[in-house]
Amino acid sequence: MADKEKSGNAFVETIKTIVYALLIAGIFRTLFFQPFWIPSGSMKETLLIGDFLFVNKMAYGYSYASCPSLMLPRFGIEVDSRDICGSFDGDNTRLWGGEPERGDVVVFRHPVSGRDYIKRLIGLPGDTVQMKAGVLHLNGEAVAREDTGVFTEEMAAQGPQRLRPRCENGPVGEGGTCEKSRQIETLPNGVSYSVLNIADQQSDRTGVYTVPEGHYFFMGDNRDNSADSRLAQQVGGVGFVPYENLIGRADRIMFSSAGTSMLYFWTWRSDRFFKGVE
Template structure:
């Protein structure tokens, strides 16, 4: 009897733990990792971060497997210009993407010679020290502080002013949509590519990227703990995302 009771108690404990974990992942924070360099220098390949699910309210994409249990968005709060957000790629509503929101509903967005223009005005750019990739110390990339109209400042990389997406038509962000761009401006498929990403529907927002909790240089997976001493980027642990 006691053995049976012990097994039952163990099963209940496991079930409760799974339900608590699902609740936290669905309504509070969800972990993500960065597989590409489109958000360098803010986010590097091998970064692991937590995304707050409650920042913009909840939609079906807040739920596991995108279950269609929430119509539209509930408890919605408008994102701020400059937020780094995770969203479901509009063309398939499945793939997780991460970009910085630079355009809000109704905004006019355009790139002119590598400079972001919002509602006809260029954003402020300030050249800072070159970016040196941690795994390529001989490479130097032009780096700038970019200040958005609301005063939010972040760093971007700009290799050239005449890249494929450095001179664009003017985009008008539809109601209920947002315009996202990667901080690595010449190596990012983002809302500038309408057929690839395009405008981000409000419903597709998953959450706001808040802070890094782990980062490796790519020589070790998250579970390969025996490689951590030489793989971890210690200066990026528990760092807020700006």
């Protein structure tokens, strides 16, 4: 009888330990740092498919979007942050809110789909943004750009979704070298980063966007392969992103894998471990 009681107590203690661990992990993820895998190539070359980073959630304070989402449709699990913290939604404010800076790489909640996106903050409230012949214009002025050669990568499946890159020198066969023109873009506040060009397309020529108060304008660094604020929310883009939808700032890559699985250690990119996000 005593053995059964000991066994029962051990089982209860194990369950308690698991519950406490999950609570601690949930609190840590909600308040401090959220893990994020880069699933697509919209932020190349700043962020590559397979980069793993922690998002600094303290940078901009907290809103309903700070609550974690758990999306595992394969297992029938779809718990959205609004399901947990939806009562805090609707006023476009934040607790202990901090203002993002132009050029920050930000994870935010898509205003329509609710999915987590990562892009670069280009337009602040009140700014005008326009693309003219592939050149970014802010408040009527062209943003400084400098040609810096060519970005290259192998034409191969990338990441768990097995995405294949678009190439400026396409079509490129399997295993060939995929090329994109590279420029360094420097924003008015001095933040510089690489942008890539693939083709002359409609997103290189836009109307003038005026960023509303309490909203932000985001773009991917891989300009011709990014669904961002240049595309309206109704047609699958991001549009203007409300302040309360910001989740946090991407500061540092912790791990990176070029393969379709992180378990393929021979595809790990050790040169990107602990690399700062600029």
